[in-house]
Amino acid sequence: xxxxxxxxxxxxxxxxxxxxxxxxxxxxxxxxxxxxxxxxxxxxxxxxxxxxxxxxxxxxxxxxxxxxxxxxxxxxxxxxxxxxxxxxxxxxxxxxxxxxxxxxxxxxxxxxxxxxxxxxxxxxxxxxxxxxxxxxxxxxxxxxxxxxxxxxxxxxxxxxxxxxxxxxxxxxxxxxxxxxxxxxxxxxxxxxxxxxxxxxxxxxxxxxxxxxxxxxxxxxxxxxxxxxxxxxxxxxxxxxxxxxxxxxxxxxxxxxxxxxxxxxxxxxxxxxxxxxxxxxxxxxxxxxxxxxxxxxxxxxxxxxxxxxxxxxxxxxxxxxxxxxxxxxxxxxxxxxxxxxxxxxxxxxxxxxxxxxxxxxxxxxxxxxxxxxxx
Ligand code: NDP
Ligand code: GDR
Numbered sequence: 376x377x378x379x380x381x382x383x384x385x386x387x388x389x390x391x392x393x394x395x396x397x398x399x400x401x402x403x404x405x406x407x408x409x410x411x412x413x414x415x416x417x418x419x420x421x422x423x424x425x426x427x428x429x430x431x432x433x434x435x436x437x438x439x440x441x442x443x444x445x446x447x448x449x450x451x452x453x454x455x456x457x458x459x460x461x462x463x464x465x466x467x468x469x470x471x472x473x474x475x476x477x478x479x480x481x482x483x484x485x486x487x488x489x490x491x492x493x494x495x496x497x498x499x500x501x502x503x504x505x506x507x508x509x510x511x512x513x514x515x516x517x518x519x520x521x522x523x524x525x526x527x528x529x530x531x532x533x534x535x536x537x538x539x540x541x542x543x544x545x546x547x548x549x550x551x552x553x554x555x556x557x558x559x560x561x562x563x564x565x566x567x568x569x570x571x572x573x574x575x576x577x578x579x580x581x582x583x584x585x586x587x588x589x590x591x592x593x594x595x596x597x598x599x600x601x602x603x604x605x606x607x608x609x610x611x612x613x614x615x616x617x618x619x620x621x622x623x624x625x626x627x628x629x630x631x632x633x634x635x636x637x638x639x640x641x642x643x644x645x646x647x648x649x650x651x652x653x654x655x656x657x658x659x660x661x662x663x664x665x666x667x668x669x670x671x672x673x674x675x676x677x678x679x680x681x682x683x684x685x686x687x688x689x690x691x692x693x694x695x696x697x698x699x700x701x702x703x704x705x706x707x708x709x710x711x712x713x714x715x716x717x718x719x720x721x722x723x724x725x726x727x728x729x730x731x732x733x734x735x736x737x738x739x740x741x742x743x744x745x746x747x748x749x
Contacts, residue, residue, distance in 0.1 A: 588673030596688025629699020
């Protein structure tokens, strides 16, 4: 008889947490997740896999908790006795980390230490494997192109500095206490479940809303920024694979292809049948805009500006360019991403367009709706 493996996921209500939970349930795991108490329901991304907790042998269970709460984490780890912990919980927004640097350090940095200490305090060093959600933001002001596992770090935000602590404390607990602990250095990954304020989702949602007459303009920050974007579904597979090896190690996960934010806008617009005419030079300069050309849209005439720079979205220190080299993951884990950027843009646009159409219908019938894009 094989016993079911048990996983504990922090950040289960987020983009990656929801895809990983689905993936592990399909593999036959018992999945425990930590969710934060909120004044509104915050489990939308995992509602479709929710199981009635009254059912005996439910495979999916949520526990209230927080990465800032040591005793709560120890209790949950003790109760669940996980074979694998995936630490995906974080204040994950780089721009927000400049506004809440101390909180970000507490959750993203010390939160990781709290979980590793829970494993140690409970004597689970030989049982529980640990995955840390590390990030390409560690490379910040890049020292080498493309970035690989050996590229030096140069974090450029309170978020990245906190994640650098988490990276090294994970390595340290592996070396000091023999815990099977891995860092996945993941480059940006997106999906229709991406938070609305990250740039890809802001663009697909904003332009879909504009196409339906719900908004008139998309306000952007640095459109010159270059990113290596993959699909979250592809990347959670890697998180699991890292914990199935003989020995723990750290891996870069990326596509090895780079695009600018401006190109992402162009791909999204093309998918929506919107033609843009760029005006001005040097896209990060204020005053550079894109106007509608081609066909009119509801409430938008040809020549109207629909993409504009708003310096509010510039960051005090920016990460201008990221490009990953995933060769180690390919060789050692046999991993290759399956979903292309084009397919991802199509999927994200289709989901946001369906929502925009629904909102337009509600608006047409007099209902008030919130469509603000930050
Ligand atoms: P999301 O922002 O979508 O999800 C973050 C999750 O963390 C949410 O479930 C959130 O809960 C939870 N969380 C936030 N604060 C706390 C806290 N104090 N205690 C417990 N849980 C908390 O992020 P992603 O899914 O995109 O990313 C997952 C992880 O991977 C993060 O650690 C992120 O930093 C990292 N990462 C992400 C990359 C990406 O491109 N997506 C790339 C590299 C690393 P709630 O729903 O209540 O807000
Ligand atoms: P990032 O993602 O900072 O790379 O962190 P984000 O999508 O927020 O920004 C990517 C790039 O786009 C530029 N940009 C804008 N960004 C946002 N959010 N809003 C805008 O209006 C805008 N205009 C331009 C940014 O300046 C940046 O250069 C994400 C998060 O998921 C982290 O948790 C994760 O660690 C990294 O990816 C890898």
